[in-house]
Amino acid sequence: MTTGFDVIIVGAGAAGLMCAMTAGARGRRVLLLDHAEAAGKKILISGGGRCNFTNLDTKADRFLSDNPHFCRAALAGYTPHDFIALVEKHGIAWHEKTLGQLFCDGSARQIVAMLLAECAAVGVDIRLSHRIMSVDQGFRVETDHGAFTAPSLVLATGGPSIPKMGASGFAYDIATGFGLKLVPPRPALVPLTFAGDDLAMMQPLSGVALDVIARTGKAAFPEAMLFTHRGLSGPAILQISSYWRAGQGITINLLPGIDAARVLIARKAERPNAALRTILGELLPQRLAQAWAARFDELTMGALRDRTLAEIADGLKSWSLMPAGSEGYAKAEVTAGGVATDGLSQRTLEAKAVPGLFVIGEAVDVTGWLGGYNFQWAWASGYAAGHAS
Secondary structure (H helix, E strand, O other): OEOOOOEEEEOOOHHHHHHHHHHHHOOOOEEEEOOOOOOOHHHHHHHHHOOEEEEOOOOHHHEEOOOOOOOHHHHHHOOHHHHHHHHHHOOOOEEEOOOOEEEEOOOOHHHHHHHHHHHHHOOOEEEOOOOEEEEEOOOEEEEEOEEEEOOEEEEOOOOOOOHHHOOOOHHHHHHHHOOOOEEEEEEEOOOEEOOHHHHHHHHHHOOOEEEEEEEEOOEEEEEEEEEOOOEEEOHHHHHHHOOOOOOOOEEEEOOOOOOHHHHHHHHHHHOOOOEHHHHHHOOOOHHHHHHHHHHHOOOEHHHOOHHHHHHHHHHHHOEEEOOOEEOOOOOOOEEEEEEOHHHEOOOOOEEOOOOOEEEOHHHEOOEEOOOOHHHHHHHHHHHHHHOOO
């Protein structure tokens, strides 16, 4: 059994690496363990390989949690500008894409290299390809390479989203073993699937994309939507998927910013002999316009009453759908739910009933919007725990 560590961090992803370098900078002797053969694997695939590493618009209301105020303290303690300063210290060029989203000009590998360099500079002991067998009271961590102990243990292994990369509910198992409660985890930022007539309409439209406003409950997101062979995806759908629950409907505005009824009635007056599909094709992608017009028997504009055109417009502005489900953890970018926040300190992420035990990052019941928010939570929660562990 190896001792001599002050902190053991399980999980060498975004939150774990940030926690390790922060604790190491305080002079703590840090051991960072991961079952994978490389650190930061999810970082490497993020943002199309360019890593959407934070969002300038980070605010607590951009995060879902049973306690929506829990994330405030950590986010205030380590801001997007703090991470930008770190990125610039390492000479990594970056740019803002849209909606406050920041990306590397080059590769996500630069972010992983930066974090590993920071860890190396403060003497963090990183051991990869270490499969953890058990964690006992007193924070004795048994691995397939031997056992390690420390007075502080940080769980940073994320949730079960993207299992092909080795993701699992490991942190939940350890946390519940120490008596912490869970908010039932579920896939988030995930494509939605459909069945029956809805799917029959969507399948021929696979690959069609357009800007929409997607809604479910009180949540609404004006972003792009993509038809797939199983349903709907794209940023607008991924965003509302985090709020969606089974049995709940969604509504899509296919013509945001357009008074569709006024436009259609005006086109009828101007071009009564034009086919409905032709007019809709001036407002929507061609394949979608044809699919929508097919419901009205190839009628010309002049053959349609103004009331019917208004109904068509209403359908385009508020297309109501009932998802059959989602693509699940395999396609989910993150996991919502997780270790309940009422058992954790919002300032340090330490378990209130288990001194020395910390839970950070995606493993906690804090889930950000699409667009760099979940990375910022990883940095902020890792930094908070790194200062306390």
